[in-house]
Amino acid sequence: MTDQTSDRDRAAVAALAAAEGAAVAADSFRTDLTVEEKDGKTDVVTQVDRDAQETVIETIRTEFPDDPIVGEEEDALKEVPATGPAWIVDPIDGTNNYVNESRAFGTAVAAVVDGEPVGAATDCPALSDTYRVGPDGAYRNDESLSVSDRTDPEAATVCPTFWWDFDQRDQYAAATRAVVERFGDMRRYGCAQLELAMVAAGALEGTMTNLRANPWDTVAGVQLVREAGGVVTDLEGDRWRHDSTGLVASNGGIHDELLAAAREIDD
Structure with missing residues (x-):
């Protein structure tokens, strides 16, 4: 377990890193992109994915230089460590949407300790929505989130x-x-x-x-x-x-x- 101050620090860095990565994605949204296939015709990647992940990692490393980072692209780790702190990064979740100029994409960053999240953020720049969660609760654009009350x-x-x-x-x-x-x-x-x-x-x-x-x-x-x-x-x-x-x-x-x-x- 981490103390509350450390959890808040990690949650804040997750939000900052997600915002920085989302800014990279937003800068190239609806521009002429070179699209590569990974494991299939709908599993695609662009250089923007790589650039956004690099930006996210650089932001994390500024504050937590020794923490392992799990990420979708390139040579980042692919498994979450069982113990200790780590970061989980998706530079552009919804890349297929992104390359097809749909606004439904975002940069997601989570901080975990012993495999359990202590702070996270998903920044969707084309929707102007930022979701974040930490010791102080869950928010969208600084408004508190609550699931619906429907039971039917x-x-x-x-x-x-x-x-x-x-x-x-x-x-x-x-x-x-x-x-x-x-x-x-x-x-x-x-x-x-x-x-x-x-x-x-x-x-x-x-x-x-x-x-x-x-x-x-x-x-x-x-x-x-x-x-x-x-x-x-x-x-x-x-x-x-x-x-x-x-x-x-x-x-x-x-x-x-x-x-x-x-x-x-x-x-």
Whole structure:
């Protein structure tokens, strides 16, 4: 455990680093980009992703030069250390949106100690929304966040999140069917950190997947949901961790129904 002062320091640096990385992304948004494929036609990267990650890392290193950093791009670590402090970085979550000139993208930075988040931020510059969370609570643009109070699934809006690849389209179809049969409406934004932030803000009642998600796509948003009064579990209904299989995040009021929907994906 860290003391409160240290937690506040890490939360503040997470917010600053996210803002610096988001500024790099914003500077090149809707410009002529060279787009490279990583593991598929929809898994893309640009030099801006790399530049934004470098900026985030430089900002963190100024205050915490010895902490390990887990990140999506290049040679950053890919696994969260089990003990001690670390940072988790997604320089542009929603790169596919970014290159297609959609505003649904953001820079996410989380500070963790012994694998547990102590502060995080997701900065969405094209939406003019900054989400941050720390010892003082969860906020969007300095206004306190709270999950929605809806408990009726038929009045709830849910987002199936993450990308089911072309050899998993049966699961993608099952996830969609489970949502539309159980809930009032469905959204999909293509930016997991934003989707989790929207659950925290009450704009969605829940988001879910059966997949094991990367920590840079999740940890900041999960902490936002929890601090805003929501619930985040794995497919077993146990408390979600960065190494869990499946992710079910909700306002709490529809969690059992959302968990049942997520479990249907693999049936």
